[in-house]
Amino acid sequence: MPTLDKGRVLLAVTGFHPQRWHELLSAEREVVLEPNGPADPTIDYAVVWKQKPNLLTKLPNLRAIFSIGAGVDHIMADKTVPDVPIIKVVAENLTQHMVEFVVWRVLDHHRQAMLYEGQQKKKIWHEPPQRTANDISVGIMGLGSLGRAAAQALSSLGFRVNGWSRREQQMLGVSTFNGDNGLVPFLNATDILVVLLPLTPATQGIVNYGLLKQLRRRNGLGGAVLINAGRGRLQKDADILRALDDGTLKEASLDVFEVEPLPKTSPIWNHPKIFATPHAAATSDPNHLVPIMLRQMSAFERGEPLENVVDRSAGY
Ligand code: NDP
Ligand code: OXD
Numbered sequence: 001m002p003t004l005d006k007g008r009v010l011l012a013v014t015g016f017h018p019q020r021w022h023e024l025l026s027a028e029r030e031v032v033l034e035p036n037g038p039a040d041p042t043i044d045y046a047v048v049w050k051q052k053p054n055l056l057t058k059l060p061n062l063r064a065i066f067s068i069g070a071g072v073d074h075i076m077a078d079k080t081v082p083d084v085p086i087i088k089v090v091a092e093n094l095t096q097h098m099v100e101f102v103v104w105r106v107l108d109h110h111r112q113a114m115l116y117e118g119q120q121k122k123k124i125w126h127e128p129p130q131r132t133a134n135d136i137s138v139g140i141m142g143l144g145s146l147g148r149a150a151a152q153a154l155s156s157l158g159f160r161v162n163g164w165s166r167r168e169q170q171m172l173g174v175s176t177f178n179g180d181n182g183l184v185p186f187l188n189a190t191d192i193l194v195v196l197l198p199l200t201p202a203t204q205g206i207v208n209y210g211l212l213k214q215l216r217r218r219n220g221l222g223g224a225v226l227i228n229a230g231r232g233r234l235q236k237d238a239d240i241l242r243a244l245d246d247g248t249l250k251e252a253s254l255d256v257f258e259v260e261p262l263p264k265t266s267p268i269w270n271h272p273k274i275f276a277t278p279h280a281a282a283t284s285d286p287n288h289l290v291p292i293m294l295r296q297m298s299a300f301e302r303g304e305p306l307e308n309v310v311d312r313s314a315g316y
Contacts, residue, residue, distance in 0.1 A: 007044025007063065007297060010035060012051040021047065021068070024290035029297070035059060045297055049284075050074040056081050064306060066293050068284050070094060070146065071231060072310050073199040086310040087296065091289055095149045097282035101229055102150040102194055105253040105275070106138055106159065109192060109225045114251055114273065129220065133158035137216070139190030141206075142197035142230060143169050143176070144316075146282070150194065162189055166202075166314070187214035192225040199231035200315030207235035212243040223250025229281040232256035237268060244273045255281040 008030045011018055018033075025031045025047065035043060035058040043059045049068035056062060057080045065082075067075055070089045075081055108114075112128060119126060138154050139162040140147045147163060148171060155161045155173045162175045164186040169176050177186035187193070193215055197203045207228060215224035226249055228235055237258045243249040253275040254268065260279055268274055300306055310316060 005301075006030075007301065008032065008042050009297075010040075010043045010046045010059065011048075012046055012055055013049040013068065014052065015050055018049075021286045021290060024286050025294070028294050047293060048075060051078065053078045054080050064297075064300065066296070067310075068289070070282070071198055072316060073231060073233075076200075076310075076312075076315055083312075085306050086312070087293075087306055088308050088310055088316070089284060089289055089292075090145045090308045091292055093285055093288035094282050095145060098146045098196070098229065099149050099153045101255070101277075101281040102196075102227065103153050103157070105227045105229075106154060106192055106194065107157075108275070109227075109251055109253065110136055110159075112222075114275070118272075131221070134160060136160065136191050136221075137162055137189055138192045138194060139164065139186055139215075140194045140196060141186075142195065143171065143174075144196065144198070147194075147196040150196065162186055183211075184214055187211065188216060190224075191216050191218065191221055192227065195226070195228040195230045195234055197230045197234055198316035199233050202315070204233055205236055207240070209236070209239035209242055209248070212239065212248050215249075217248075221250075223247060225250055226252040226254075228252075229255040232258045232260055232279075237266070240274075241267060241271065244271065249273070251275070253277075255279055 006029060009025055011022055011025060011031050011033055022031055039058055039060055041061045044063045045066060046056055046062060047066045062082055062084050064084055065075060065086045067088050072086055072088050075086055115128060137160040140151050141164050143163040143165040151161045151163055151171060151174050163171060164177045164182060168178045195207055217224050240252055244252060251273045255277045256279050262268060268276055296306060
């Protein structure tokens, strides 16, 4: 296989300033922010977050697309994206952020933080019944690099952990379920649902009222809990509100929303049973991710295979 010269990089993002990404990529590569003209043959790689539609079609010699996040729905949303490998983020730093977020939110609900916050505001001295983690089943939808790491951390804290994936998986200490047939049994055995799925045509809107109804609501636990740190369009915001209001759900932690930023008019902002964060569960840190991308580009140019390539037919 011929060795390529150091390929040029197009850095194409919307929604934030990519200065640090530019600085770090430029240490090894020539980086541009716009293609030069309607067809720029000088670009080999694109590093992207929500690139503008049709942009990548202007790069006739594009060899690979690097996502700035673990999710790639922001790339796949543009149906004109050329048929070259798309690489998603798999990085210790990002995984660590997500594990911290999931453990934080599970413990917060498990230890009844919302109840104590309410009591403190009213100066109420009352000790509700306390359970241990091994009385609670946490179900993780999506057993990918993030879901598996979160499952391991929760299991080591003593929670009973269930996991649901597309294909069959085995994981020590985790009860695994898969596919359409496994979904209801998985939900029926889950008290706290953690969503770490990618957004694909198969998963869009999956977290709806019907699904939430299938969660386990055991006597004494006070109801099921939802934590979504995957993608907003996996869920139906209105169904979550309905489920909270009629007791189908006890509480929710939402990091992602159907529309982001969450509109100021959304009732989610002020809902007493929702803990909301601004899509901040696991932020992509260029200091950790750019060296991985640069290493991948160099390895590719030496003829080595790319890692963490998206399966385009599955959409993740
Ligand atoms: P992976 O691609 O490693 O794993 C995805 C998992 O979801 C796999 O277990 C896969 O099953 C499962 N899955 C996909 N489609 C289906 C389906 N139709 N039915 C059942 N299971 C399905 O993803 P990551 O773990 O790296 O990341 C997960 C998501 O987290 C990202 O796609 C992104 O949207 C989100 N994310 C959010 C962040 C935030 O800050 N809020 C930060 C980073 C990521 P199988 O194992 O069979 O392939
Ligand atoms: C990601 C994200 O996909 O930050 O990595 O949402």
